Amino acid sequence: MVCSGEALAILPLKQRSTMYKTEGVDAIATITEVRSQTSELIDQVQGSKRGIMIQRNNDPQAVLISWDLYKKIKDRVDLQNL
Numbered sequence: 001m002v003c004s005g006e007a008l009a010i011l012p013l014k015q016r017s018t019m020y021k022t023e024g025v026d027a028i029a030t031i032t033e034v035r036s037q038t039s040e041l042i043d044q045v046q047g048s049k050r051g052i053m054i055q056r057n058n059d060p061q062a063v064l065i066s067w068d069l070y071k072k073i074k075d076r077v078d079l080q081n082l
Contacts, residue, residue, distance in 0.1 A: 025053040025063060034064075045069075 029041060029052050041052055041064055051065035065073075073079075 024050055026050045028053045028055060029064075030054075031056050031061075 026048060027044070029037075031054065034041060034054055045051055045064055045066045047068075048066060049069060051063040051069070053060050054062045054064060
């Protein structure tokens with residue numbers, strides 16, 4: 001995926017082999033990629049209705065989403081009861 005200026009190492013889902021469902025995300029990033037490209041990844045999720053899955057040792061660990069999307073989810077779902 002490309003984000004203003006420099007091409008990111010983050011690959012769209014179709015370019016990575018995944019052994020688990022990745023519904024609702026646009027891309028997958030490793031912990032190392034998150035450390036080195038945090039600003040670019042944040043820029044990438046701004047205005048997106050999907051997120052970036054973050055992996056550690058090829059296992060999904062978290063999803064990076066925009067603040068606006070988080071607020072919309074929080075308004076619809078009581079996160080305390082999950």
